[in-house]
Amino acid sequence: MKIQKEIIEFEKERSFKLFSPSLKNCFFWHYHPEIELVYVEASNGIRHVGKDISGFTESDLLLIGSNVPHLNFDYGIQTECKQLVLQMKETFLKDLILPIPEFENIKHLLERSYLGLSFSGETKKMVVEKLHFIRDKNSFESLIGFIEILQILANSTEVKELNSEDTRIKWFLNDKIRMGTIYDYIDENYDKKPNVNEIAKIVSLSTPAFCRYFKKQTNMTFTDFVNNYRINQAKMFLLKDYSVTEVCFQVGFESLSYFNKLFKQHVGETPSAFKKKHLNKIEGII
Structure with missing residues (x-):
């Protein structure tokens, strides 16, 4: 139940990776320096991002900031579950977004992603369509599509902040070691x-x-x-x-x-x- 640091590997010619993980009954309480966009589709599930523990129905789209502890979103789901996860290289914000003035809105989006952001409505629908579209494109086309996704998210008002304070790993690593044990006890009882x-x-x-x-x-x-x-x-x-x-x-x-x-x-x-x-x-x- 101890929190784990996930080591993420990328292809040399890409600044992000898009894939469909499946962990199901594995309790994977983890963090990583890479910012992550997650789409999960299931009849019902539980999201655990930072301090926030809440449920979702049908689907959820989340942007999770660097080093924010979170649980895999298919944990405990016994019905059909589909996921798309997009992970950005650790240097993505610094190297590709910050130097470009036209990306100011995207910069603010990624900077506040440490709160954990859940998107709904038309925003979720458009982003999911684009995620599927860029999945099989070449590296250049997929990057352009990814920038478009970030712009949609940056301009959206259909967003909910899951946490009201900083829950990155530096702040509460020692405490969250206990939370895994507590969560497991509740799940069993x-x-x-x-x-x-x-x-x-x-x-x-x-x-x-x-x-x-x-x-x-x-x-x-x-x-x-x-x-x-x-x-x-x-x-x-x-x-x-x-x-x-x-x-x-x-x-x-x-x-x-x-x-x-x-x-x-x-x-x-x-x-x-x-x-x-x-x-x-x-x-x-x-």
Whole structure:
């Protein structure tokens, strides 16, 4: 569960690489100096970028800055999952963007990518189309297409900052070593009764110290985080066509009315409405 530095290799004639990784059940909590653009397509998943831990439905497009710790986006997804990952050479910003005045907007985009940026709407649609388009082009054409992608992202208003503070590796490397263990414990016990005293003991903290530490790291209490994780897992089971009642108990809730209430608070709609809307979309695609 310790955080890992990923070593990325590039072809000599290219300043970036575009590929489709597949790790699935591997918990790969990692960082790298290269800025990364990630598109993931799945019925439901969890993104973990810096301090932000949140869910996505159907797809997500993220720009992740240099040395920002993040989890692989296909972790724990049991349904079909497709990914496109674009990684820029460490010198990309300094050598190719900063010297060119016409790239001022792109410069600001890449400089604030350390917060973790999630893009939606037409921006996501256009960028994904261009990612697929440049994938099989020669090095020059793909570079031009990549610059166009960055310009689209730089000018977009359909963007959400995932973190409100700097979460690069220098700032919290020692703390995040513990977070991997905590995350693993929750993943193994969310459907039972995760015990705050038990996990505090595992990471060698008193319970009050653990609660303070956890709140500082995630901006959530341990209970709120577990419930958030359960709701994200519930979305996955709903999209596998389980009944709402089955899902409620499968993810560890003991009250159907409480599950419905909490789900609506987190997602903005009831489990039944969520299932009907998104399951129909998935079946339509298939």
